[in-house]
Structure formats: C-alpha cells, structure tokens
Amino acid sequence: MQAHVELLLDRVGAWLLQADAGVGLVLLVGLSMSLSHAFALLANRLTPRQIALRLLLDGLVLALAFLLASAVDMLLLASVASRQVHASDFLDGIGAALIPGLFYGLVAAPYIADLLAVGLWFLVHLNVVTLLHLRFALPWSEALLLSTPGYLLALVLVALLFRQSWQGSYRQLSSQLQRSGGRGR
Amino acid sequence: MTIRSAVREQVRLERFTIRLALLLVCGCTLLVALVLSQRLRGVLLAALSPEDLRLVLLWAVAALLLLIPITGVVSLVSQFAFWEGWLAGLPDVEDLFSHPCDAPSDPAPRVYIVYLDGIHQSERDHPPRVSAFLAELERCLPPDVKVLRGLDSYTVMPVALAEDSGGSWFWRRLFALQEQHPDGLIPLLAAVLVQANNVIKVGISSDRRYGPIRHYELALKIGLRLDDLGYRPAAGSQLVLLGYSGGGEMAFGVADYLSSISRTPLHIISFCGVFSGDHPLERVQTISTIVGDRDPVAAFGNIAYPGRSPLVPFSRWRRALADGRVRRLSIAGMNHNGRHGPFSDRYRPQVINAVLEVLPLIRAGV
Numbered sequence: 001m002q003a004h005v006e007l008l009l010d011r012v013g014a015w016l017l018q019a020d021a022g023v024g025l026v027l028l029v030g031l032s033m034s035l036s037h038a039f040a041l042l043a044n045r046l047t048p049r050q051i052a053l054r055l056l057l058d059g060l061v062l063a064l065a066f067l068l069a070s071a072v073d074m075l076l077l078a079s080v081a082s083r084q085v086h087a088s089d090f091l092d093g094i095g096a097a098l099i100p101g102l103f104y105g106l107v108a109a110p111y112i113a114d115l116l117a118v119g120l121w122f123l124v125h126l127n128v129v130t131l132l133h134l135r136f137a138l139p140w141s142e143a144l145l146l147s148t149p150g151y152l153l154a155l156v157l158v159a160l161l162f163r164q165s166w167q168g169s170y171r172q173l174s175s176q177l178q179r180s181g182g183r184g185r
Numbered sequence: 186m187t188i189r190s191a192v193r194e195q196v197r198l199e200r201f202t203i204r205l206a207l208l209l210v211c212g213c214t215l216l217v218a219l220v221l222s223q224r225l226r227g228v229l230l231a232a233l234s235p236e237d238l239r240l241v242l243l244w245a246v247a248a249l250l251l252l253i254p255i256t257g258v259v260s261l262v263s264q265f266a267f268w269e270g271w272l273a274g275l276p277d278v279e280d281l282f283s284h285p286c287d288a289p290s291d292p293a294p295r296v297y298i299v300y301l302d303g304i305h306q307s308e309r310d311h312p313p314r315v316s317a318f319l320a321e322l323e324r325c326l327p328p329d330v331k332v333l334r335g336l337d338s339y340t341v342m343p344v345a346l347a348e349d350s351g352g353s354w355f356w357r358r359l360f361a362l363q364e365q366h367p368d369g370l371i372p373l374l375a376a377v378l379v380q381a382n383n384v385i386k387v388g389i390s391s392d393r394r395y396g397p398i399r400h401y402e403l404a405l406k407i408g409l410r411l412d413d414l415g416y417r418p419a420a421g422s423q424l425v426l427l428g429y430s431g432g433g434e435m436a437f438g439v440a441d442y443l444s445s446i447s448r449t450p451l452h453i454i455s456f457c458g459v460f461s462g463d464h465p466l467e468r469v470q471t472i473s474t475i476v477g478d479r480d481p482v483a484a485f486g487n488i489a490y491p492g493r494s495p496l497v498p499f500s501r502w503r504r505a506l507a508d509g510r511v512r513r514l515s516i517a518g519m520n521h522n523g524r525h526g527p528f529s530d531r532y533r534p535q536v537i538n539a540v541l542e543v544l545p546l547i548r549a550g551v
Contacts, residue, residue, distance in 0.1 A: 039261060039394065043268055109257030110395055111388030116254060174397045177442070 022095030029101035030062030036107040040169035069154035097127035263341045263351040274342040275405045293420035294331040303430030304383035308345040309335040314528040339383040387431040390438045391461035404442035418448035433458025441465040462502025463492040473512040473543045477519025
C-alpha cells in the first residue's frame with residue numbers, strides 16, 4: 001500500500017515538475033484577476049495586511065478554479081479525444097494559452113472593464129482550442145467541443161467568486177456612501 | 186400645398202448638393218492620402234525592412250491597447266485619495282446648509298438650476314458660446330429662478346483642471362504651452378487631451394464600481410456652491426440639474442446623493458445628453474431629455490449603455506420610463522455641437538425654449 005502511495009506521489013511530483021510553467025502561469029493569472037478588484041478592498045478601508053491576504057486568497061481560489069477547469073478538459077481529452085493527449089503536456093501548454101489572462105488586472109479600468117473581460121476570456125478560449133488543434137493535432141470541431149465544458153466551468157466558478165467576494169465589497173462601499181450622504185438629513 | 190412641395194424640392198436639391206460636395210471632398214482626401222501613403226511607405230521602407238515595419242506597427246497597436254486601460258486605472262488614484270480623506274477642500278455633509286444665510290431679507294429663489302457642462306470643460310469659466318447660452322437662459326428665466334454655473338464637473342476638488350490634485354503638473358505645463366503657441370497643433374492637442382480626460386471621468390461615473398465615490402464627491406461640490414448661493418433645505422426650493430452631453434451623465438449620477446444632501450427631490454433636464462441611466466433614479470421626480478434628431482453622439486449613448494436598451498426592461502432607466510417620469514423633446518436638425526449644435530445661434534433659442542417649456546411643469550410638480 002505504502003509503495004503504491006509512494007509511486008503515486010512520485011508520479012504526481014514528476015508530472016508537476018514537467019508542468020511547472022503551466023501551473024505557475026495559472027497562479028499568476030489568478031493573482032492578476034484578483035488585482036483587478038483591488039480597488040474594492042482599498043475603498044472598503046481594509047488594512048494592507050488584510051488586502052494582501054485577500055488578494056492572495058482570491059488569486060489562489062481563482063488558480064484552483066482554472067486547475068479544476070483544466071482537469072475537466074484533461075478528463076474529457078483522456079476519455080473521448082481521437083488522439084492521445086498527455087495530461088502534463090496539456091497542462092504545460094495551457095499556461096501559454098492563459099497568457100492573455102495575465103492582463104486581466106487591466107479590467108480595473110473604468111467602464112471598458114466588461115469589454116476587456118469579454119475580450120480576454122474569448123482570447124483564452126481561442127488559445128486553448130488552437131493549442132489542442134496545433135499541438136495535439138485534434139480537429140478544430142473536436143478541440144472546441146472538448147475544451148468548452150472546462151471553459152464554462154471556469155466561467156461559472158469565477159462568476160461565483162465575483163458574486164461572493166467583490167460584488168459584496170462594492171455593495172458595501174455604495175451603502176457606506178449612501179449612509180454618509182444621508183447623514184445630512 | 187404647391188409652396189410646401191417647392192420648399193421640399195429645394196431642401197432635397199440642397200441635400201443632394203451637400204452630399205455631392207461631401208463625396209468630392211472625401212474622394213480628394215482619399216486620393217491625397219493614397220499618394221502620401223505611397224511616399225510615406227517609400228520613406229519608411231527605405232529606413233526599415235517590411236518585417237521591422239510590421240513589428241513597429243504591432244508594438245504601436247499593443248502600446249495603444251495597453252495605454253487606454255492603464256490611463257483609466259491611473260485616473261482612479263485621485264478618486265481613492267479623495268475617499269481616503271487625503272485631499273482637503275470639500276466640507277462634511279453635516280456642515281452644509283447649517284449656518285444662517287447672509288441675506289435673510291431676500292426672498293429665497295424657488296428654483297435653483299445647476300448647470301453641468303460637457304466634456305470640453307477645462308476651467309470654471311465656460312467657453313464663450315456656452316456662457317452666451319447661459320446668459321440668454323438667465324435673461325429668459327423668471328426672477329425667482331437662480332442658475333448655478335461654473336461648476337467643475339470633471340475634477341475631484343472644487344478647482345479647475347490645472348489645479349486639480351494628481352495631474353495639475355501636467356495640465357499646467359500643457360496650458361502654458363498652449364498660451365505660448367496659440368496657433369497650430371498645441372491647442373488642438375490640448376483640447377483632445379482635456380476631452381479624453383473628461384471622457385474617462387464620464388466612464389468612471391457610469392461604472393458601478395467607482396461611480397458612487399465620484400457622485401458623492403460631486404454632490405458635495407454642488408452642495409458647497411448651493412450653500413454659497415444661499416440655498417437652505419427649509420425654504421422648500423426646488424433643484425434642477427441641467428446637463429449638456431457628458432454633463433447629463435454627471436447629473437444622473439449625482440442626483441441621488443445630492444437629493445440626500447440637499448434634502449429635496451430633484452429634477453433633471455439633459456440636452457444632447459450622453460448618459461447610462463444606470464443610477465438610482467427613485468428620488469428623481471422628473472427627467473426631461475432634449476435631443477437633436479441629427480445628434481450622433483446622443484444616439485451613440487443608446488448603444489453604448491445597454492441599460493437604456495428596450496432589451497433590458499427592468500433597468501433603472503426603463504423603470505423610470507415606465508413610471509412616466511421621462512419627457513423627451515426633440516429638436517429637428519440639431520446636432521451635438523458646432524454650427525448646428527445646441528449653443529449655435531440657430532438652435533440656442535430652441536433649446537432655451539425647450540428648457541422654459543419644461544420648467545413650469547417642474548414648478549407645478551407635474
């Protein structure tokens with residue numbers, strides 16, 4: 001049993017070493033997305049330590065969301081794809097596909113935020129589909145079909161985090177201002 | 186009937202002539218551009234290889250795409266500095282309208298009109314054509330209506346752009362350069378930069394994340410000026426926000442906070458207004474929009490702001506429409522600015538008439 005566990009851990013370790021660039025980039029993308037909402041934390045007057053902790057935590061949760069989405073992709077590729085796609089190769093490649101996400105911090109820009117966010121999400125998905133087609137020789141339609149469920153999962157997870165965390169912060173800021181304005185009454 | 190058809194024919198012919206002239210101008214411009222671009226291409230190709238040129242163009246586009254959002258993010262710094270209380274100059278809400286009026290014997294005005302200028306505004310004094318418009322409006326208004334003008338709608342503190350915190354060093358140098366070179370490209374560049382800066386402020390205002398701070402700060406600024414004018418909530422005066430172009434967005438954004446601070450319901454009149462309508466409008470009693478039927482900028486607002494689309498029936502704007510609080514007045518042939526804009530000799534009287542048409546309804550509470 002112990003030998004099995006050791007073997008499994010060795011494999012996971014080797015696989016992670018192979019995929020280090022991808023995993024590192026996923027974490028950076030998470031941090032960049034988290035940074036795009038730093039204003040909400042600053043305006044709600046959190047201490048620098050609290051802000052750093054929230055940013056790091058949100059970044060990690062987002063990275064986890066992307067890893068989960070990639071896991072769904074890997075599962076589908078392993079079970080349904082017409083050609084063999086090695087999981088570590090895919091994870092290594094997905095890092096490069098996520099590079100547009102590094103610019104997600106710019107979504108903090110006023111008003112064009114939604115446009116930027118939609119553009120970046122679109123680019124990420126396009127990159128993943130292109131990666132599957134060019135690097136693993138999957139036909140375009142198959143690449144699109146197999147990568148979309150993971151992509152949708154990532155979208156849902158990020159939307160959930162947005163609803164739970166940042167939107168609440170903006171609402172809190174807004175009600176704080178309403179109270180300040182109402183003090184004159 | 187014959188005269189009417191003759192006039193129509195004349196207008197049709199004139200339109201045809203104008204279109205023909207425009208086509209000719211466009212054609213000539215295209216021809217010149219083609220010749221110049223061939224020459225320019227030759228010069229550039231002599232200095233750079235096609236690959237280098239492609240790379241330069243690619244980097245230029247990438248830099249532009251990065252520069253726009255970065256400018257937006259940087260412009261948030263002053264908002265944050267205000268919210269943190271690092272900038273002095275605006276009063277606390279409790280301090281507004283609290284001291285006794287300097288001239289208690291004067292009867293208090295029944296209506297205060299707060300004018301919020303468009304994105305061309307760079308200083309407290311409005312451009313001559315806007316000042317002429319406001320002077321004529323004041324002449325036509327009843328004596329118990331007061332106009333508050335010269336409000337800095339696009340700065341953080343109640344100062345002109347050249348003195349505002351954060352970017353004052355840049356604007357001062359630019360305006361000094363403009364004075365040294367009154368002709369040529371510098372004034373054009375300055376006008377473009379001022380408008381770009383103010384467009385970003387309109388963007389901040391219509392962004393749900395940052396808008397509240399911006400509106401709160403503008404409400405304090407308006408409150409301060411109203412306080413100086415002698416406005417007192419107990420006097421029962423009415424407040425009307427009159428916004429031109431981007432000033433319309435500012436009027437919609439600030440309404441809820443200003444209503445809290447001034448302790449009175451508000452009315453909004455926008456002309457050639459570009460606004461998201463995605464703001465709390467519950468405390469706005471009436472909204473009147475004066476629009477030119479040749480105004481592409483105001484029409485663009487309908488597309489740029491999804492909340493105003495009929496496809497979003499439960500947006501705040503659509504709810505205000507459904508409540509019957511929105512009046513729409515159209516002026517035939519009016520454009521957004523320039524010779525056919527609301528401040529032109531031709532359309533100024535019509536815009537003022539439209540405002541005067543709305544005002545009695547506001548006073549009567551209709």
